[in-house]
Amino acid sequence: MTTPILLDHIQQLVADFGSSQTGLADNVLYYESQKRPISVGVSTPPEMRDLLAQIGWCRVYVDSVEERLDIEGFRMAGEPKADTRLWEWWQSNRLDEVSSYAHTEALIHGRAYIVVSAPDPSDPLADATVPVIQVESPSTMWADIDYRTHRVKRAVRVIKGDSPFGPPVPDYVTIYLPDSTTGLLQGGADGWTVDFHASHNLGVVPVVPLLNRSRLTERYGRSEITPELRSVTDAAARTMMNMQATAELMAVPQRLLFGIKPEEIADDPTNKRKVFEAYIARILAFEDPEGKAQQFTAAELRNFTEVMQELAKQAATYTGLPPQYLAFASDNPASAEAIRSAESRLVKKAERKQRIFGGPWEQAMRIALLVMDGNIPRDARRMEVLWRDPATPTFAAKADAVVKLATASTPDGRPIIPVERARIDLGYSAEERRQMETWDKDNPVTQLAALTRPAAPRFSDTPDDEPAAEAA
Structure with a gap:
């Protein structure tokens, strides 16, 4: 039996959903390159609109940013x-790959959601120690x-069914509140039947929005596929369609034949295919001295390609x-420095997304x-996400820089960075670094260095060559 308060939550949240x-x-259509511009060109007949090409700049942009958003741990x-x-x-919940889906959704739609819950005791594959x-x-x-606190007041997860009449209706909803989580099935006297009810009394809704391009006046984020990017994508699709139409109609030089009988073109003038094959042949020879042939210049497609390059620059x-x-x-040469310089803005954008999503x-x-x-430790209040470096230097260049920092020393003899920091900068995972530490301990050279390392100096006011009793 659903309570009136729960019914009110359901009605309001489903309506907001x-x-x-x-x-x-529309966001998905642009990302999947399936959006067909409404206006495809005033000079193109409707029969040629099937040639409309799909331009995938939106997907290239979103994927290029998402590919640089890799989480390596929490500290x-x-x-x-x-x-x-x-x-x-993180690993038990397969978030290595699933987090990529969330980042992609947030970039496409402006938002995605992270949901946290306790392990299900009825699930034989669930670990009771892993949320x-x-x-x-x-x-x-x-x-x-909430506009005031910027926190989630309540949330709903909707599973839609296939309805033969009208839009799909929810078959199953899950209501997330600060004190409980309830799953409900469509049906029953009140329209809904409770499937499960869990009172967690956390004091917070276990749902975290992953927002992209949010502003002080925009609570739910915005798509990374901006209106200006959509407009140049539509323009590029129309330009590509017009270029295809021109290539179909005018790219092959047109010929005019005067004073030629049909049987001189093909042995069977009634066969249109043979006539066409003879017409497009490289060499046309006629016995009639009055026969003449003229040819129009083929259409130049450079104007279309130049427009495409200009649109690509705008994108x-x-x-x-x-x-x-x-x-x-x-205009830049294809050198390593030029490539890094060209990617500097993309790298900075990826770093900003890391801060926003972190x-x-x-x-x-x-x-x-x-x-x-049952509580949040104090040191978790200043938790930080460890992201992989979004830049793309070559491994050789990175290794050279890290080795120089690890082997160089300060005036007092200490290395600029320790070995552990060098391994982090080289991109080794936490598990790989732990294995390296084990190998370091088992290395005979390391063990010998530990035995021969001089003892730490003693901090005392008594000189080493005087007995303690005499000093007293």
């Missing part, structure tokens, strides 16, 4: 290394964010993508600690 779906399908305040327990939770951390698309979830301006990503030539992931891990331990 339906309103939030506006524009999501508590004051700790030199990544937290092993949190990383175990369940999932990600959801805005096409299946909605969170009501690069809006997105920060390097020229080689959009397949147009630049906060929600940290909050999700704090909620996971609250779910499992």
